Amino acid sequence: MNVLVTGGAGFIGSNFIFHILDQHPNYRVVCLDALTYAGNLSTLESVMDNSKFRFVKGDITDRELIDQLFKEEKFDFVVNFAAESHVDRSIEDPGVFLKTNILGTQVLMDASRTYGIKRFHQVSTDEVYGDLPLDRPDLFFTEETPIHTSSPYSASKASADLLVQAYHRTFKLPVTISRCSNNYGPYHFPEKLIPLMISRALNDESLPVYGKGENVRDWLYVGDHCTAIDLILHKGKEGEVYNIGGHNEKSNLEVVKTILRELGKPESLITYVKDRVGHDMRYAINPTKTRRELGWEPTTLFDDGIKQTIKWYLDNRTWWENIISGDYKDYYKKMYEDRQGDE
Numbered sequence: 001m002n003v004l005v006t007g008g009a010g011f012i013g014s015n016f017i018f019h020i021l022d023q024h025p026n027y028r029v030v031c032l033d034a035l036t037y038a039g040n041l042s043t044l045e046s047v048m049d050n051s052k053f054r055f056v057k058g059d060i061t062d063r064e065l066i067d068q069l070f071k072e073e074k075f076d077f078v079v080n081f082a083a084e085s086h087v088d089r090s091i092e093d094p095g096v097f098l099k100t101n102i103l104g105t106q107v108l109m110d111a112s113r114t115y116g117i118k119r120f121h122q123v124s125t126d127e128v129y130g131d132l133p134l135d136r137p138d139l140f141f142t143e144e145t146p147i148h149t150s151s152p153y154s155a156s157k158a159s160a161d162l163l164v165q166a167y168h169r170t171f172k173l174p175v176t177i178s179r180c181s182n183n184y185g186p187y188h189f190p191e192k193l194i195p196l197m198i199s200r201a202l203n204d205e206s207l208p209v210y211g212k213g214e215n216v217r218d219w220l221y222v223g224d225h226c227t228a229i230d231l232i233l234h235k236g237k238e239g240e241v242y243n244i245g246g247h248n249e250k251s252n253l254e255v256v257k258t259i260l261r262e263l264g265k266p267e268s269l270i271t272y273v274k275d276r277v278g279h280d281m282r283y284a285i286n287p288t289k290t291r292r293e294l295g296w297e298p299t300t301l302f303d304d305g306i307k308q309t310i311k312w313y314l315d316n317r318t319w320w321e322n323i324i325s326g327d328y329k330d331y332y333k334k335m336y337e338d339r340q341g342d343e
């Protein structure tokens with residue numbers, strides 16, 4: 001099988017590439033990534049010389065490049081992780097979110113139609129369902145929950161989901177969609193809550209918490225997300241949506257306090273800052289369908305996963321320090337441009 005993984009130099013996409021190369025040694029993986037600020041090629045260093053792996057720098061909205069790549073590679077599976085993914089940035093500048101997240105998905109699906117694929121998998125998010133009130137712990141998102149978005153980010157992801165479903169219905173494109181809750185784990189860009197708090201706490205810097213820190217997220221270890229996508233790709237039914245989540249609901253404040261406790265740092269580092277506009281209160285996924293139909297089970301409990309993640313950030317300081325200093329942007333120039341001639 002030849003698998004195209006878009007956005008594979010980002011957090012979840014890179015973990016998925018490691019998962020596929022490890023679990024399916026006969027598969028070939030092509031990573032297409034535009035290396036925006038969120039893409040870090042050094043993350044993929046360990047697989048760069050793997051003969052089953054190819055990296056291509058490119059934008060999913062670039063129709064000509066995508067067409068050429070599909071023609072050349074004859075992909076079996078396309079897994080679309082590429083996206084602008086940070087809610088705060090979507091509030092500052094929605095335009096690029098619409099371009100990448102919606103139009104980029106369309107370009108990939110058009111090429112999938114033209115050249116034929118076995119499966120187009122769209123990596124979506126629980127944020128398309130909007131939020132739940134804090135005082136109704138009995139409520140969860142199912143695949144039937146209506147789309148009800150809050151931010152330009154979630155609206156762009158929901159729009160892409162609708163387009164994916166339309167391509168299935170209209171053109172019979174073999175698609176699946178997964179909607180996952182918040183991920184954490186290795187290679188998470190340090191602008192997102194967990195890595196931001198770990199990196200700042202390690203440097204004894206203040207930890208900015210939005211509002212009162214009451215917002216609840218349903219945290220899933222990234223490895224469990226990857227196993228779910230692998231199962232959906234191989235066993236999921238065409239045209240279906242699958243929710244992914246591990247029932248690990250935590251308030252932001254609980255998460256931050258856990259990190260401080262694990263690192264032996266004082267809670268006095270916490271500073272409460274003005275809340276995000278339109279901040280969703282609670283996300284909570286009901287993953288019953290994915291468990292029942294595909295036999296998926298998350299294997300990492302939050303208490304273990306957060307310890308592993310903190311250890312990873314302690315053991316891989318250079319990785320995140322290079323991001324904070326901006327040096328990671330030089331990696332492509334230093335390492336990759338020299339390799340272009342080898343392809």
Ligand SMILES: NC(=O)c1ccc[n+]([C@@H]2O[C@H](COP(=O)([O-])OP(=O)(O)OC[C@H]3O[C@@H](n4cnc5c(N)ncnc54)[C@H](O)[C@@H]3O)[C@@H](O)[C@H]2O)c1
Pocket residue numbers: 006007008009010011012013032033034035036037038039040058059060061080081082083084085086100104123124125126157179180181182183184189
């Ligand atoms: N992080 C989460 O908790 C979470 C949860 C559920 C779903 N998701 C979804 O999973 C996917 C991956 O999320 P992530 O956290 O790994 O994101 P990320 O921001 O870490 O990575 C995104 C990657 O996409 C690349 N990219 C951006 N625009 C591109 C373009 N136009 N063409 C090609 N590449 C481009 C970036 O360079 C980066 O490598 C996203 O679609 C996101 O919506 C994320």
